[in-house]
Amino acid sequence: MNKDLIQSAAERGILPADAVQQDITRPWPIVLMTGLGAWLAAIPFIAVIFMIGGDVLTWGPMSYLMGGLFLASALFILRGNGRSEFVEQLALPALLVGGVLLGMGLYRDTPPLIAGALLTLLSLGVAWRITQNWLRVLLGTVACATFIAMVANNTQFDEMQLWGGIHCALLAWLVATTLSDKQPVSAANAGNLIALESAAGGWIVLVLFALAAMSGKTFMLGAQLNHTGSRGLASTLVGAPLPQAVSLLMAIAGAAWLAHSWTILRTPRLLLAAALLAVLSWLIPMLGGALLVLAVCVASSRWIPAATAAVAAAWIFGSFYYQLNIPLSSKAAIMTCMGAAFGLIAWLNWRRQIRRDAVPVHAPRWQQAGIAVSLAATLIVANGAIWQKENLIANGRPVFMELAPADPRSLIQGDYMALRFHTPVLDKAELSAARRIKVVAKIDARSVAIMQAIDTGKPLEPDEILIELLHTGGGLRPATDAWHFKEGEAERWAKARFGEFRIDDKGRALLVGLRGANLEKL
Secondary structure: OHHHHHHHHHHOOOOOOOOOOOOOOOOHHHHHHHHHHHHHHHHHHHHHHHHHHOHHHHHOOHHHHHHHHHHHHHHHHHHOOOOOHHHHHHHHHHHHHHHHHHHHHHHHHOOHHHHHHHHHHHHHHHHHHOOOHHHHHHHHHHHHHHHHHHHHOOOOOOHHHHHHHHHHHHHHHHHHHHHHHHOOOOOOOHHHHHHHHHHHHHHHHHHHHHHHHHHOOOOOOHHHOOOOOOOOHHHHOOOOHHHHHHHHHHHHHHHHHHHHHOHHHOOHHHHHHHHHHHHHHHHOOOHHHHHHHHHHHHHOOOHHHHHHHHHHHHHHHHHHHHOOOOOHHHHHHHHHHHHHHHHHHHHHHHHHHHHHHOOOOOOOHHHHHHHHHHHHHHHHHHHHHHHHHHHHHHHOEEEEEEEOOOOHHHHEEOOEEEOOEOOOOOOHHHHOOOOEEEEEEEEOOOOEEEEEEEOOOOOOOOOEEEEEEEEEOOEEEOOOOEEEOOOOOHHHHOOOOEEEEEEOOOOOEEEEEEEOOOOOEO
């Protein structure tokens, strides 16, 4: 954006034709070492101030005085020309401490609404006064956080209020961006536009992060995350009329924005694509906001925020898999129909391109070979994994592992049940070396595995086997921590007390079923 402003100013005669942005980049090792030295010098100094001030800083009016003093010092350093890198880095902890002290005082002495508004204005004001664009981005993020807290203004955590705060922040960014784009570039306002653009970039990044975080875990990555809170805050908003309507309107607004900016998009095929995305936005309340940001950023050539919005939209779209208000079979049908529709749109667009060019399009041989190799590799890998699992089911040793006691009502979530297993209590120091460990388990007469200890390489007894366990944040688990089943069968599987596994000679385990308290089939 800065380069665009300079180029536009040069074209209008405001700046010389050969004007270029000055490269003030410093070698990163020097920046790193000077920054480290500055922080090491500043932290003890700040600690001493807090030790001397004590409760006076925390509860008294000194929080305003010292906060303003630190903030003014930071601004003086950051606005100075020719400051050394070491001195400039000293301003960062001073800026942080000043903001924290002022925030403590404001939230202590004023209502949250006023405190949030003042801190938002303060963050934006500091971003406007300094010249470091990267710091403006961070201050824009801080301003967005205080703005959302101000709008949400909840003494007790409420998802609907948080949703409202996030979308108000999105609309505030949209208004600021629109007004900025309509401003003519001149020597008088070029600096202000650059400051606004940098702060707005940090602002919208936090909005997109908040939208993705509220949507919960996403498809294919969900297995790597803990199940606690996995459905996301938006799970309580799914099916709520207002979030769905706002998401739908934002998706439509994004499509209209792109169609207004790029006339080439005004075709029936792309209108159909926009309609499909609008339907998805109705089903996924967080998606419409991300699509609107993506459309606005693409139309205005803000490519970094556009890429961030695309990643956020993909994450939010993947969260649809974990929405429990729609049966899994219905979600599969929706995704299949959507995929087929988008595939048809892409094929029609490709056919029109060929007819327009009137020249047959043939991919180079190296591309054709690459496609063939990729297809073959995909089939080999996928079918190889299937063959390994089938072989383990057919030839693996049947072993049962006892499930940890838990209340099934809190574990059964729609179409799967979270599982925990009885595993040995091991020293965490031993577990930190690797994510996968092998333990020795004794097999009793019923083929129930009883964990003994970590494998040390000693020969196994006839009634012992190796079992490979995964070390995760939630503890140790074999192979998987979930059992998927048809919807409506929760009562059947709530009686499970053992997991049925097939284990090979290397300790790799595969969950094939659940058993009751007496190892009976459920």
